[in-house]
Amino acid sequence: IAGITQAPTSQILAAGRRMTLRCTQDMRHNAMYWYRQDLGLGLRLIHYSNTAGTTGKGEVPDGYSVSRANTDDFPLTLASAVPSQTSVYFCASSERTGGETDTQYFGPGTRLTVL
Amino acid sequence: AQSVAQPEDQVNVAEGNPLTVKCTYSVSGNPYLFWYVQYPNRGLQFLLKYITGDNLVKGSYGFEAEFNKSQTSFHLKKPSALVSDSALYFCAVRARTGTASKLTFGTGTRLQVTL
Numbered sequence: 458i459a460g461i462t463q464a465p466t467s468q469i470l471a472a473g474r475r476m477t478l479r480c481t482q483d484m485r486h487n488a489m490y491w492y493r494q495d496l497g498l499g500l501r502l503i504h505y506s507n508t509a510g511t512t513g514k515g516e517v518p519d520g521y522s523v524s525r526a527n528t529d530d531f532p533l534t535l536a537s538a539v540p541s542q543t544s545v546y547f548c549a550s551s552e553r554t555g556g557e558t559d560t561q562y563f564g565p566g567t568r569l570t571v572l
Numbered sequence: 573a574q575s576v577a578q579p580e581d582q583v584n585v586a587e588g589n590p591l592t593v594k595c596t597y598s599v600s601g602n603p604y605l606f607w608y609v610q611y612p613n614r615g616l617q618f619l620l621k622y623i624t625g626d627n628l629v630k631g632s633y634g635f636e637a638e639f640n641k642s643q644t645s646f647h648l649k650k651p652s653a654l655v656s657d658s659a660l661y662f663c664a665v666r667a668r669t670g671t672a673s674k675l676t677f678g679t680g681t682r683l684q685v686t687l
Contacts, residue, residue, distance in 0.1 A: 515674075
């Protein structure tokens with residue numbers, strides 16, 4: 458069982474370019490999440506999806522969009538990248554919709570640099 | 573609003589000595605508390621969680637954490653540190669907000685275990 462895979466592992470991107478970070482889970486978890494990790498700030502929630510077909514905004518959603526066409530995939534798109542979006546991005550999933558006691562499981566991350 | 577504080581950016585411990593990584597939280601209602609560990613260039617790995625019941629929670633790799641409601645703390649502990657425990661540790665708290673279950677992370681504490 459792979460768990461959560463993310464692609465690419467790392468990427469250098471010119472400002473203004475469009476970029477999609479991919480996330481796939483094979484655990485059939487209902488809920489999925491995107492976080493960014495920045496030094497001194499910990500992890501901050503960008504967007505989430507409680508179940509396929511639904512998405513919601515986290516605490517730092519501006520400049521990002523997501524979709525959840527099926528249970529397994531949860532891509533994160535930067536429509537027009539800016540240098541402040543340089544970060545490490547983590548995808549996560551948890552078993553139940555709204556299950557506040559559920560553990561979130563994390564992917565290996567994507568390191569994105571926007572120049 | 574919910575929040576987590578990890579007051580120490582770094583904790584240094586000699587191998588074989590006990591270690592403590594501190595975490596305090598603020599949340600309305602019942603807190604659900606989590607500890608994660610992150611090794612270099614890796615995603616977050618779940619260590620343990622407190623949901624209800626016994627205040628002392630045991631987790632992976634010999635770690636444990638004690639929930640203290642009066643002090644709103646959830647400190648991570650290990651009786652005897654190993655060099656391989658050196659990593660970045662994150663405390664997180666969850667509470668329900670609307671239909672989402674938001675997990676709020678602390679800023680992380682780097683644990684350095686030396687021989």
